[in-house]
Amino acid sequence: MKFNRFAPSAALLLGLGCLGSAKAYADVEYTYTGTNFTTVSSPYSTSDLVIGYFLLSDPLAANLQNASITPLSFSFSDGLQNITNQSNNVFAYFQNIYTNGSGDITGIFVNISATTGNIEVTSSGASARLFVGQPEPTASSGAGGTWVISTIPEPYSVSVLGAGLLALVVLRSRRKALPA
Numbered sequence: 001m002k003f004n005r006f007a008p009s010a011a012l013l014l015g016l017g018c019l020g021s022a023k024a025y026a027d028v029e030y031t032y033t034g035t036n037f038t039t040v041s042s043p044y045s046t047s048d049l050v051i052g053y054f055l056l057s058d059p060l061a062a063n064l065q066n067a068s069i070t071p072l073s074f075s076f077s078d079g080l081q082n083i084t085n086q087s088n089n090v091f092a093y094f095q096n097i098y099t100n101g102s103g104d105i106t107g108i109f110v111n112i113s114a115t116t117g118n119i120e121v122t123s124s125g126a127s128a129r130l131f132v133g134q135p136e137p138t139a140s141s142g143a144g145g146t147w148v149i150s151t152i153p154e155p156y157s158v159s160v161l162g163a164g165l166l167a168l169v170v171l172r173s174r175r176k177a178l179p180a
Contacts, residue, residue: 027055027072027152030105034126034145043080043130044139050119050126052076054094054110059149062103068095076112076119078128078139087114105147121145 034050054071061067071094075084083090091113098107110121117130127140 027057028059029150029152030054030056030060031148031150032076032110032121032145033148034121035141035143037126037128037139037141039142040139041135041137044078044128044137048079048128048139049141050076050078050121050128050145052110052119052121055152059151060097060099060103060105062099062101064097064099066095067097068093069097070094074112076110076121078117078119078126080130081114081116081119081128083112083114083116083119087116090114104149108147 031053032051036049037044037046040046040048052075054069054074056069056071060069071085071092073085074092074094075082077083085092091111093109093111096107096109097105100106107123108121109123110119112119115131117128117132117136120127123144125141125143126145128138130137
C-alpha cells in the first residue's frame with residue numbers, strides 16, 4: 001500500500017496550503033479607554049469616562065493623514081448611555097485619523113449621536129451630552145485616552161488548523177497500527 005506511505009505528507013501539504021491562502025485575521029478591533037471626566041453636570045460624575053471600540057476588516061494603514069473610515073461595527077459608552085451601530089437614529093463620523101509608521105492611532109475625531117445623546121472622542125479628550133432636560137447634562141475630560149489594537153482570529157483559519165492537526169494524529173495512529 002504505497003498510498004498509506006504518502007498520505008501524511010499529502011495531508012500536511014494540503015493543510016498548509018489551505019492555511020496559507022486564508023486570511024490570518026477576521027477583524028481588527030480598536031479599543032478606546034478615556035480618562036475620567038473633569039467637568040460634569042448631573043447626572044454625570046467625575047468617575048465616569050468614555051470607553052468604546054470599533055471594528056475594521058483590515059488594520060489602519062501606516063502614516064495615515066486626515067483619513068476617514070467606516071467601521072464594520074462600533075460601541076461607545078459614557079457611563080450613562082451606550083451608543084452602537086445598532087442604536088436608533090445613529091449618526092457616526094470617524095474622521096481626521098492620523099497614524100504613525102506602525103499604524104497606531106495618533107490623531108482621531110469620532111462623533112457619534114443617537115436619540116439618547118452624543119459621544120465625542122478626540123486626540124485631546126472626550127465629551128458626552130444627554131439629550132434630556134434643560135440644560136442638557138454634559139461631561140468632558142481634558143486629556144486624551146488610549147487606543148489598543150487587537151486582531152480577532154478568523155474561525156475558518158482556526159478550524160482548518162485544527163482539522164489538519166487532527167488528520168495528522170489519525171493518520172499517524174493508523175500508520176502505527178498497520179503491520180510492518
